[in-house]
Amino acid sequence: MSSSCCGTTALELEQIVHGPEATAPPVVVIGAGPAGLAAAAHLAERGQPFVVLEAGERVAASVARWGHVRVFSPWKYNIDAAARRLLTADGWTAPDGEWLPTGAELIDDYLAPLAKLFGERVRLGAKVTAISRLTYDRVRTNGRQDVPFLIRLENGEELQARAIIDASGTYETPNVLGASGLPAHGEAEAVAAGLVDHALPDVLGTDRARYEGKHVLVVGAGHSAATTLLALAQLSAATRITWAIRAGGASRTYGGGDADALPARGALGTRLRAHVDSGRIHLVTAFFAHTLQCDGEQVKVVSRDASGHEQAVTADRVVAATGYRPDHTIAGELRLDLDPILGSTRALAPLIDPNAHSCGTVPAHGVDELAHPEPGFYAVGVKSYGRAPTFLMATGYEQVRSVVAALAGDWEAARDLRLDLPETGVCSSNLAEAQEQRVGLTTGISGGLLAAPLPLATVLAEGGGCCG
Structure with a gap:
């Protein structure tokens, strides 16, 4: 010393x-x-x-x-x-x-x-x-x-x-996928079958083979969901991406763009919006996960809202970025x-x-x-x-x-x-x-604002990042 x-x-x-x-x-x-x-x-x-x-x-x-x-x-x-x-x-x-x-x-x-x-x-x-x-x-x-x-x-x-x-x-202790705070019907079975992952898998690294060329459903409106979505978008075009949120729109996740004092965080939402607008990521709104049905190597996630209306997405993998x-x-x-x-x-x-x-x-x-x-x-x-x-x-x-x-x-x-x-x-x-408020560093995982792992030049130019 x-x-x-x-x-x-x-x-x-x-x-x-x-x-x-x-x-x-x-x-x-x-x-x-x-x-x-x-x-x-x-x-x-x-x-x-x-x-x-x-x-x-x-x-x-x-x-x-x-x-x-x-x-x-x-x-x-x-x-x-x-x-x-x-x-x-x-x-x-x-x-x-x-x-x-x-x-x-x-x-x-x-x-x-x-x-x-x-x-x-x-x-x-x-x-x-x-x-x-x-x-x-x-x-x-x-x-x-x-x-x-x-x-x-x-x-x-x-x-x-x-x-x-x-x-x-x-x-x-991550939150469950079920929209009412209870596990969705069949959720435990889908997790046990390896069809559901929790937030922030290493999509571009060790977990790449699990996602490349698959149809992936990402559930969640936070920046952890955005992290995974941006990483998935860098995989081959054969990788289909569906993003499901409970809200009627994604403005909360898109954030403030250039108004953010942490440029990397502001750029996160800007890049995500661009992928949705281009069709690379398919956005499904008013989605309330209620039931998961396993069928071989796929899982069907059924949404049911308060009026009983149902919609469903069938995917090869589900990422539950629903918080903790x-x-x-x-x-x-x-x-x-x-x-x-x-x-x-x-x-x-x-x-x-x-x-x-x-x-x-x-x-x-x-x-x-x-x-x-x-x-x-x-x-x-x-x-x-x-x-x-x-x-x-x-x-x-x-x-x-x-x-x-x-x-x-x-x-x-x-x-x-x-x-x-x-x-x-x-x-x-x-x-x-x-847009008129002050904020500090959001951390890690609860409400964590995390970014896809990008090459340095991309991170600095476009932003990438997260929390402190």
Whole structure:
């Protein structure tokens, strides 16, 4: 380790990232993705003992699943401030701030080096299956705040924690294809038969043979759907593409074009519209998936609207780009105050409600909005938003900064919320309103705005990208 430009010596950095010997249970962070490792960086800077538990066998295992995708936010928006300080002190050179990284580059050039700083404090293959209070179930009240959390891992191991920051995300719990929030009839069978994939397959890479020359139905109106559609359009002309959405039109997905301050994101919708207008992509509107019927190597997807009207598409492959939802099962013995609609905290819900807000109108928020009746437990990052598709990575970094400040007893800093986001013309279900709003970086997968993996020149000229 070398000295940083700010004067941090190797010994001082060692003391920061490894911290003092813990004499009490540590703060446990669940998930070693962008939000989880940002939380670790802030905990390290504040001298708070911590452990990061990652279910995957590598850092940011969920990000690795879409590693082939290039994001549409440049590096300067994708790096947490505390993480940047620690990495710089270790002699790390930040990537070009204007470069649009792929998911793989986010890991290799940022998240993996950051996790390496924390050494054995980041545990891989450590899947959390349940959380409670030591000797207290959810019903017992008196004194529960004075006992540590009990965390059980898949291998039976148990750990104790003084606080928990759940940054486990939602990637493992995608929404179903059925339009009513219930699995479509026959959906499980079609998935088991390998005819339905969830969002962001590597169409131009490892999954190419599954899609080349086939009829592919993409269901979903978000930018993850747009990512897959644009990739499919680069395959041979023998590849037929049908795009099905519930809305009566695709203006929400097309977005703001030149009005977007992140050019790659604006270009995403522009290119998609061009493919629809040319007929390369066939758009089907008012499509409400109700039934899937497997027939050999094909699947028929039947839509049924509120009046009972049916329409159907028969395809060789279906991509269900229908978003994600949180899974709070592991916290079943904790006292959570969840909004009945979104599954976020009740206090956060009105700030992120997609029926009333775009990404740009969601205000900065922190420990107060993320608190549950269970003291010391916080869900952060994309999981904190429940089913709202308005999450911003930059907002997630501000969440963890605020939560960690509170855990360190610095309530003044915890409540001093600040967020500087780039102007844009899109990220809303109401495009006209969105063109006058501010928005930051949308991340990863919940509401994630992802782009097809394109050659560099194409990415820079036409845009390609996604989220931060």
